[in-house]
Amino acid sequence: xxxxxxxxxxxxxxxxxxxATMAGPPEGPLHGGALGDLEIVQDAAIAIGxxxxxxxxxxxxxxxxxxxxxxxxxxxxxxxxxxxDPHTHMVYAGSREDEFEERVKxxxxxxxxxxxxxxxxxxRETRKASMNRIVRQSLPRLQRALRHGTTTMEIKSGxxxxxxxxxxMLAAIDYLRRLQPIDLVxxxxxxxxxxxxxxxxxxxxxxxxxxxxxPRARSMAEFCDVFCEEGVFSPDETREILAAAKDSGxxxxxxxxxxxxxxGAALAGSLKAASADHxxxxxxxxxxxxxxxGTIAVLLPGTxxxxxxxxxxxxxxxxxxxxxxxxxxxxxxxxxxxxxMQVILSLAxxxxxxxxxxxxxxxxxxxxxxxxxxxxxxxLEEGRPADVVVWAAPSCKAIPHQFGTNLVHQVYKKGVLVxxxxx
Amino acid sequence: xxxxxxxxxxxxxxxxxxxATMAGPPEGPLHGGALGDLEIVQDAAIAIGxxxxxxxxxxxxxxxxxxxxxxxxxxxxxxxxxxxDPHTHMVYAGSREDEFEERVKxxxxxxxxxxxxxxxxxxRETRKASMNRIVRQSLPRLQRALRHGTTTMEIKSGxxxxxxxxxxMLAAIDYLRRLQPIDLVxxxxxxxxxxxxxxxxxxxxxxxxxxxxxPRARSMAEFCDVFCEEGVFSPDETREILAAAKDSGxxxxxxxxxxxxxxGAALAGSLKAASADHxxxxxxxxxxxxxxxGTIAVLLPGTxxxxxxxxxxxxxxxxxxxxxxxxxxxxxxxxxxxxxMQVILSLAxxxxxxxxxxxxxxxxxxxxxxxxxxxxxxxLEEGRPADVVVWAAPSCKAIPHQFGTNLVHQVYKKGVLVxxxxx
Numbered sequence: 001x002x003x004x005x006x007x008x009x010x011x012x013x014x015x016x017x018x019x020a021t022m023a024g025p026p027e028g029p030l031h032g033g034a035l036g037d038l039e040i041v042q043d044a045a046i047a048i049g050x051x052x053x054x055x056x057x058x059x060x061x062x063x064x065x066x067x068x069x070x071x072x073x074x075x076x077x078x079x080x081x082x083x084x085d086p087h088t089h090m091v092y093a094g095s096r097e098d099e100f101e102e103r104v105k106x107x108x109x110x111x112x113x114x115x116x117x118x119x120x121x122x123x124r125e126t127r128k129a130s131m132n133r134i135v136r137q138s139l140p141r142l143q144r145a146l147r148h149g150t151t152t153m154e155i156k157s158g159x160x161x162x163x164x165x166x167x168x169m170l171a172a173i174d175y176l177r178r179l180q181p182i183d184l185v186x187x188x189x190x191x192x193x194x195x196x197x198x199x200x201x202x203x204x205x206x207x208x209x210x211x212x213x214x215p216r217a218r219s220m221a222e223f224c225d226v227f228c229e230e231g232v233f234s235p236d237e238t239r240e241i242l243a244a245a246k247d248s249g250x251x252x253x254x255x256x257x258x259x260x261x262x263x264g265a266a267l268a269g270s271l272k273a274a275s276a277d278h279x280x281x282x283x284x285x286x287x288x289x290x291x292x293x294g295t296i297a298v299l300l301p302g303t304x305x306x307x308x309x310x311x312x313x314x315x316x317x318x319x320x321x322x323x324x325x326x327x328x329x330x331x332x333x334x335x336x337x338x339x340x341m342q343v344i345l346s347l348a349x350x351x352x353x354x355x356x357x358x359x360x361x362x363x364x365x366x367x368x369x370x371x372x373x374x375x376x377x378x379x380l381e382e383g384r385p386a387d388v389v390v391w392a393a394p395s396c397k398a399i400p401h402q403f404g405t406n407l408v409h410q411v412y413k414k415g416v417l418v419x420x421x422x423x
Numbered sequence: 424x425x426x427x428x429x430x431x432x433x434x435x436x437x438x439x440x441x442x443a444t445m446a447g448p449p450e451g452p453l454h455g456g457a458l459g460d461l462e463i464v465q466d467a468a469i470a471i472g473x474x475x476x477x478x479x480x481x482x483x484x485x486x487x488x489x490x491x492x493x494x495x496x497x498x499x500x501x502x503x504x505x506x507x508d509p510h511t512h513m514v515y516a517g518s519r520e521d522e523f524e525e526r527v528k529x530x531x532x533x534x535x536x537x538x539x540x541x542x543x544x545x546x547r548e549t550r551k552a553s554m555n556r557i558v559r560q561s562l563p564r565l566q567r568a569l570r571h572g573t574t575t576m577e578i579k580s581g582x583x584x585x586x587x588x589x590x591x592m593l594a595a596i597d598y599l600r601r602l603q604p605i606d607l608v609x610x611x612x613x614x615x616x617x618x619x620x621x622x623x624x625x626x627x628x629x630x631x632x633x634x635x636x637x638p639r640a641r642s643m644a645e646f647c648d649v650f651c652e653e654g655v656f657s658p659d660e661t662r663e664i665l666a667a668a669k670d671s672g673x674x675x676x677x678x679x680x681x682x683x684x685x686x687g688a689a690l691a692g693s694l695k696a697a698s699a700d701h702x703x704x705x706x707x708x709x710x711x712x713x714x715x716x717g718t719i720a721v722l723l724p725g726t727x728x729x730x731x732x733x734x735x736x737x738x739x740x741x742x743x744x745x746x747x748x749x750x751x752x753x754x755x756x757x758x759x760x761x762x763x764m765q766v767i768l769s770l771a772x773x774x775x776x777x778x779x780x781x782x783x784x785x786x787x788x789x790x791x792x793x794x795x796x797x798x799x800x801x802x803l804e805e806g807r808p809a810d811v812v813v814w815a816a817p818s819c820k821a822i823p824h825q826f827g828t829n830l831v832h833q834v835y836k837k838g839v840l841v842x843x844x845x846x
Contacts, residue, residue: 095817097824101779104772140815144828147844306826308773310733336826343766343827349527350731356524392563394518401520403729403759404766405567406829421570 009047012068022365029324029369036358051415082151082387084367087328094125126159148340151387158192170220188221218248225253228264296370300330301347315352326366345400356397386415432470435491445788452747452792459781474838505574505810507790510751517548549582571763581615593643611644641671648676651687719793723753724770738775749789768823779820809838
C-alpha cells in the first residue's frame with residue numbers, strides 16, 4: 001500500500017509478542033469456559049488515534065495500513081487492556097501502620113475493629129480532615145495504582161459515616177477525577193460500619209443512612225454498597241438500605257459473605273445487584289443464587305491473604321457454576337493495604353487457582369462489567385477508548401507468574417501515554 | 424555557621440520524616456531484642472559526598488553543617504539503607520510461566536521437578552544459551568530489583584550443573600557487574616540438583632562437582648551453596664562438597680531444612696557456615712545448633728508463600744533463641760518468581776510475624792552480614808558507601824504495611840542517583 005492510501009494513526013505500538021484483547025462476542029462479562037479462552041493476537045500491533053483503538057492485529061498488517069505520528073517498538077513485550085479495579089476504598093485520611101504491628105502480633109481484624117481501631121480509626125481521621133487533605137493524601141495512591149497498570153477504578157465512600165463526611169468523601173473522589181487520568185466510579189457506602197455515636201442505636205443509624213445520607217449521595221454516587229456481615233449489617237438491614245438506594249437511582253453492590261455465609265450473595269442475586277463482593281464464605285446456595293442474575297462475583301483475594309484467614313473465595317466453583325467472576329484489589333488502609341492489581345493477579349492464580357488468562361480477563365473485561373463500564377473499559381477493540389498497558393513480560397501468562405514486581409512498561413489512558421517505567 | 428566554614432557535600436537529602444540507619448554497636452548482625460530496636464532519626468537528613476555517607480542527623484543540623492551541590496527535598500518521606508538481597512537465583516535463561524498453569528491446577532513443586540520440569544527445564548535452557556543471552560535475559564531482572572530498592576544482591580549459579588555451564592553462569596554474573604549498579608556477590612551452586620545425565624550416578628555427580636566444577640568456580644565465586652534436602656543432597660553429601668569448597672577458599676552456605684528437617688541447619692552450624700537458608704522445617708535441635716555459631720538464618724518467606732506450603736520458617740523462635748535472622752527473596756524462575764525485596768518485607772510481617780522494624784533490619788544490615796558485606800552495606804553511617812533508598816511512605820513501618828506496591832521514590836548507589844520513580 002502506498003503512503004498516500006495509508007490511514008493515519010497517532011500511535012502505533014508494534015512488534016508485541018502477544019496482545020490479549022479480551023474481545024469476542026457476545027458482549028457482556030465472560031463466564032464458564034470462555035473466561036480462560038481468550039483471543040490472543042500474536043506478533044501484534046495496536047493503532048491508536050483520537051484516544052481510541054483504531055485497530056488491533058498483526059504488526060505487518062498494521063504497519064502497511066497505518067501511517068503513525070509515533071511508532072513505539074515494543075519488541076519482546078505484551079499488551080492487555082488497562083486493568084480495571086472494581087472494588088477499592090482508596091480515598092481516606094491517615095494511615096494505620098501502627099496497628100499493623102498489633103496484627104502481626106496476633107490480633108484479628110475484627111478484634112482491632114471492635115476495640116476502636118480498624119475502620120473506626122480511619123473514620124476519625126477522615127471526619128477530621130478537610131476535603132483538600134483527603135484529596136492530597138489519596139492522590140499518591142491513585143498515581144501508584146496507575147503505575148501498576150490500573151486505568152479504571154471504583155472507589156467507595158464509607159469512612160465518613162455521617163451525611164456531611166460521606167458527601168465530603170464523594171466530593172474528594174470527584175475532585176480526584178480532575179487531578180489524574182484514572183477513570184473513577186463512585187460508590188456510596190454509608191453502611192460500611194456502625195459509627196461510634198450510634199453504637200447503641202443501630203436502627204437510628206440505618207434511618208440516618210436512608211433519610212440523610214442517601215438523598216445527598218444520590219447525585220454524586222453511581223452505586224450504593226452495604227457491608228452485609230454478621231456483626232455489621234444484617235441481610236434485612238441491607239435489603240432496606242439498598243431498596244432506598246435503588247429508589248434514589250443508584251445501582252447496587254453488596255459486601256457479601258466475607259467471613260460468614262449470612263445470605264449476602266443470595267440477597268445480591270435476588271436484587272439483581274451489579275456485584276456481590278468478597279464471598280470468602282459463600283456456600284452452594286449462594287453460588288446457585290448468583291447464577292444467571294447478571295450479578296458479578298467480585299473476588300478480593302488480597303484481603304483473604306492480608307488478614308491471613310487461610311480461606312479464599314471458591315473461584316473454581318463459581319466459574320464452574322457459570323457465575324461471571326471479576327477481581328478487585330479491595331485496596332484500603334487496614335485489611336488489604338495495596339494499590340496494585342498486579343499482586344491480585346498473582347494471588348488469583350496462586351490461591352484462587354484461576355489460570356493466568358482467567359485472572360487477566362477477570363481484572364479487565366469482567367471487572368469493567370462489575371462497575372457498568374463494560375462498553376468502555378477492559379477490552380481492546382476498534383472504537384473503544386485506548387486504555388492499554390504494555391508489559392515487560394514474555395507472555396500474558398507471565399504477568400501473574402511474576403509476584404510482587406511491577407512489570408508495567410507503559411500505560412496509555414484514552415490514547416495518551418500517562419506512565420512509562422524508567423522514562 | 425557561615426558559608427565559609429561549612430563542609431561540602433555532593434547531595435543533601437533533607438526533611439525526611441524518619442531515617443532507619445540500622446547503626447548501633449556492636450558491629451555484626453543484630454539478634455534478639457536488638458533486631459527490632461532500631462535507631463530511628465526523626466526530621467532527618469543525609470549528607471553524601473565521594474560516594475559515601477558524610478553524616479546522618481537532624482535536617483537543621485546538617486543544613487547548617489553542609490553546603491551541598493544538590494539538595495533533595497524529601498518532605499514526608501523516609502529513608503533506609505538500600506535493601507540487600509542475600510539469596511537469589513536471578514541469572515538463568517528462559518521462563519517457566521507455562522508450568523505455572525500446571526501448578527495452579529494442583530501439581531506440587533517437587534512433582535513438576537521430578538517429571539523433568541522445574542529446575543531441570545531451566546537447566547536445559549541455561550545450558551543451551553550463550554553467556555550473552557543469559558546476561559541479556561537476566562539484566563531486566565536486576566534492573567527491576569533496583570527499582571524496587573535492592574542495591575546489593577547475592578546470585579547463585581546452579582542451572583548449569585556441569586563445569587562449563589556453571590562457569591558460564593558465574594561469568595554471566597561477573598559480566599552483569601559492569602552493566603548495572605547493584606553490587607553482586609557470586610555463589611557457586613553446582614549441587615543445586617542432580618542433572619539428568621547423572622540420574623543413576625549420584626556419586627559420579629558429586630565427584631564432578633568436587634573435581635571438575637569447584638576447581639573452576641573457585642576463582643569466580645565467593646561462596647559455595649548446596650541444596651541439602653531429602654531427595655536432593657544428603658547431609659553427608661553436603662558435608663563432603665562443602666569441605667572441598669572450603670579447601671578451595673570459598674565460604675559456605677546451605678539450603679537447609681526447606682521441606683523436611685534433614686539436619687541441614689545443624690550441619691550449617693557445625694561448619695560455621697555464613698548462612699543456613701530456607702529453614703521452613705527446622706526443628707528445635709536445628710535452632711539450638713545455629714545459636715552462637717556466627718551462622719545467619721536467611722528466611723525466604725516468598726518461596727513458602729509462592730509454592731503454597733502453608734508453613735513458614737519459625738522466625739519468632741529463631742529470634743527468641745538469639746539466632747541472627749536475615750530475609751532474602753529467593754528470586755528464581757519457578758518456586759518464587761519475584762525480583763522485589765519489598766514484597767518479602769510484607770510477607771515477613773504477615774506470615775513470619777516479624778515486626779516492621781525487625782523485617783527492615785533483616786533485609787538490610789543482617790542480610791549484608793549473611794553475604795559478608797556487613798562492613799559496606801545495609802547500614803547508614805559516616806564513612807560507609809551511600810546506598811540509600813528514599814521511600815514514599817509516611818514511616819518506616821509503612822513500608823512492609825503496603826503490600827505489592829512499589830513505594831520506592833529514589834535509589835542511590837554509592838552516592839549516585841540510579842533510580843527515581845516517575846522521573
